[in-house]
Amino acid sequence: MSDVDAVVIGSGAGGGPVALWLADAGYRVVVLEKGPPLTESEFKKDEIGEVRRARYWPREHEEPRVVEMSDGRGGYPAVTSSEAGITTWNGCAVGGATNFMSGFFLRLKPDDFRLRSTYGPAPGADVVDWPIGYDELESWYDLVEREVGVSGRVVEHPRMEWRSSPDFPMPPTAEHALAKRVDEVGRARGLHPIPLPRAVLSRPRAGREKCDYTGFCGSYGCTTGAKGSSRAALLGRAVATGRCEIRTGRMARSFETDASGRVVAVLHHGSDGVVERLEAKVFVLAAQAIESSRLLLLSTGPRHPKGIGNANDLVGRHLLSSPAGVGWGFFPYAKWEKTLGDVMRDRGAFVNRTFQDWLDYADPATGRKRKGGSVDFLLLHSNAIQTAMIQASTAGQGTKRPIFGRELQGHVRRWFSDGKALKFETFSDWMPTADGRVTLDPKVRDRFGLPVARVRWADHPWNHETTEFLAARGGELLRAMGAEDVVVAAEAGPSTNLVAGGARFGRDPKTSVLDVDCRVHDAENLFVTDGSFMPTGGSVPYTFTIYANAFRVAGRIAAQLGGTKK
Ligand SMILES: Cc1cc2nc3c(=O)[nH]c(=O)nc-3n(C[C@H](O)[C@H](O)[C@H](O)COP(=O)(O)OP(=O)(O)OC[C@H]3O[C@@H](n4cnc5c(N)ncnc54)[C@H](O)[C@@H]3O)c2cc1C
Numbered sequence: 309m310s311d312v313d314a315v316v317i318g319s320g321a322g323g324g325p326v327a328l329w330l331a332d333a334g335y336r337v338v339v340l341e342k343g344p345p346l347t348e349s350e351f352k353k354d355e356i357g358e359v360r361r362a363r364y365w366p367r368e369h370e371e372p373r374v375v376e377m378s379d380g381r382g383g384y385p386a387v388t389s390s391e392a393g394i395t396t397w398n399g400c401a402v403g404g405a406t407n408f409m410s411g412f413f414l415r416l417k418p419d420d421f422r423l424r425s426t427y428g429p430a431p432g433a434d435v436v437d438w439p440i441g442y443d444e445l446e447s448w449y450d451l452v453e454r455e456v457g458v459s460g461r462v463v464e465h466p467r468m469e470w471r472s473s474p475d476f477p478m479p480p481t482a483e484h485a486l487a488k489r490v491d492e493v494g495r496a497r498g499l500h501p502i503p504l505p506r507a508v509l510s511r512p513r514a515g516r517e518k519c520d521y522t523g524f525c526g527s528y529g530c531t532t533g534a535k536g537s538s539r540a541a542l543l544g545r546a547v548a549t550g551r552c553e554i555r556t557g558r559m560a561r562s563f564e565t566d567a568s569g570r571v572v573a574v575l576h577h578g579s580d581g582v583v584e585r586l587e588a589k590v591f592v593l594a595a596q597a598i599e600s601s602r603l604l605l606l607s608t609g610p611r612h613p614k615g616i617g618n619a620n621d622l623v624g625r626h627l628l629s630s631p632a633g634v635g636w637g638f639f640p641y642a643k644w645e646k647t648l649g650d651v652m653r654d655r656g657a658f659v660n661r662t663f664q665d666w667l668d669y670a671d672p673a674t675g676r677k678r679k680g681g682s683v684d685f686l687l688l689h690s691n692a693i694q695t696a697m698i699q700a701s702t703a704g705q706g707t708k709r710p711i712f713g714r715e716l717q718g719h720v721r722r723w724f725s726d727g728k729a730l731k732f733e734t735f736s737d738w739m740p741t742a743d744g745r746v747t748l749d750p751k752v753r754d755r756f757g758l759p760v761a762r763v764r765w766a767d768h769p770w771n772h773e774t775t776e777f778l779a780a781r782g783g784e785l786l787r788a789m790g791a792e793d794v795v796v797a798a799e800a801g802p803s804t805n806l807v808a809g810g811a812r813f814g815r816d817p818k819t820s821v822l823d824v825d826c827r828v829h830d831a832e833n834l835f836v837t838d839g840s841f842m843p844t845g846g847s848v849p850y851t852f853t854i855y856a857n858a859f860r861v862a863g864r865i866a867a868q869l870g871g872t873k874k
């Protein structure tokens with residue numbers, strides 16, 4: 309008989325809600341987290357550490373991934389992340405990547421749960437409806453707004469989803485003067501600028517401080533506890549029950565199953581590298597989509613010769629991201645202080661605007677209604693290294709020649725000191741395909757001797773068409789606002805901050821890995837609660853939805869364990 313009721317693997321968006329719910333319900337929970345237990349005082353607003361060093365994730369030469377990106381001609385050349393010098397991890401520490409998110413928190417739309425029924429099939433893609441609808445997730449979104457702390461203001465607009473509470477639990481975060489400019493120009497064009505809700509406390513709440521408007525939010529750990537990370541908002545409370553223990557520096561490597569197919573233990577490396585074994589009644593996998601697929605594939609046993617959940621060769625398939633479209637433009641203080649005032653110089657307040665006017669657009673070939681996406685506006689990051697890198701790669705675009713030396717210094721100085729740069733990001737559905745998947749690399753191994761994840765980001769023409777359409781709208785808005793030096797880039801590659809899919813949930817075990825409660829079809833005591841469950845991703849970042857679903861599933865797990873004990 310095991311001492312532990314539940315083991316949760318990974319402490320980010322998928323793990324935190326389950327740990328809190330089960331501990332609150334009276335169950336003994338152990339969270340195995342690969343990363344360290346960082347606290348507010350250990351996060352640094354250090355530009356070199358953030359941009360040039362892998363401070364919060366594994367070193368790629370010790371734990372690489374093999375990445376296959378489209379060459380645009382049907383080929384997928386493979387590169388090992390360590391050789392290519394790219395980062396593929398998103399944050400390994402207590403709280404996972406939620407420590408480093410910007411906290412843009414938008415709900416999926418009702419149509420996002422029935423993409424196939426609403427928009428029809430996408431040739432070459434495998435688009436399906438979700439087995440649940442918005443109505444089933446709404447109360448969980450509402451719960452997240454209160455439990456995690458979301459600041460915002462509800463405004464009516466044509467694409468507004470219904471909500472059970474009239475407004476957000478906290479007023480919006482402080483707004484930068486350029487938000488007014490976005491509103492004026494958007495409204496003048498008949499559009500609907502929407503205040504973007506943030507998982508950032510605009511007021512002190514539940515023992516956490518309010519936002520200090522540090523100007524270094526996304527990509528940086530929060531030094532006040534205002535950001536609604538799983539660590540700051542959920543895990544501290546789980547531990548405070550006395551029933552949740554977080555074991556850090558623990559890398560899960562596989563599940564052990566018995567002859568009936570039940571998971572009996574998780575094997576994991578301790579900080580000294582030695583393999584340990586932990587038994588429990590239920591297991592919850594929340595190691596982020598790529599690692600969760602890898603773990604399921606590594607877990608072979610008598611009833612799971614191809615890996616847990618993989619009887620139909622579905623684990624790892626239908627990987628999702630958001631096709632990246634970005635653009636930015638410059639607003640010199642000399643010009644804009646006259647109309648917007650010296651608050652133009654504010655480095656900390658947020659612009660926080662999104663447009664959902666293009667959730668539908670016309671298929672360029674047939675004119676049929678196709679799913680579009682959203683366009684968010686924010687200040688370009690204050691990080692000077694990023695500013696320099698952007699200038700180096702784009703400032704010479706007009707003249708079609710590279711710039712360097714004093715000319716580059718001049719551009720960097722101007723962008724850093726003489727004005728504010730406004731940026732937009734587009735979010736749209738990544739077309740899920742069976743070919744876009746995580747597998748185990750046959751050759752490359754990590755420092756634990758395990759096959760690393762091989763990740764194919766399968767291309768689809770609609771990723772490009774939708775991103776180009778949305779980025780063009782963002783660029784038009786920037787120019788209409790009076791921005792200078794506008795740059796628009798619609799590469800439509802994956803936004804690797806946002807990863808989901810790989811273990812779809814559904815009603816039919818032949819076409820899905822998880823059941824409606826996110827329980828693996830062929831392992832009744834194993835649940836997956838990170839973004840892996842999502843069949844489609846919607847046109848907004850995923851974390852709000854991962855949190856909401858993880859709370860929903862936590863209730864099901866508690867029921868399976870016997871209901872609330874306290
Ligand atoms: C810079 C940045 C900005 C972002 N901005 C936003 C935003 O504005 N809005 C939004 O919605 N989302 C945003 N995101 C995305 C958001 O962080 C993720 O969607 C979310 O954290 C995913 O949750 P998860 O549970 O899947 O994974 P994570 O939160 O990454 O948690 C996974 C955890 O599992 C641990 N782990 C992995 N493998 C193992 C193993 N084998 N054993 C034990 N532990 C393991 C990891 O260390 C990690 O702590 C952003 C992300 C980044 C990096």
Ligand code: SF4
Nearest residue numbers: 519520522525530535
């Ligand atoms: S204090 Fe505010 S701006 Fe700074 S990281 Fe925290 S939430 Fe973001």
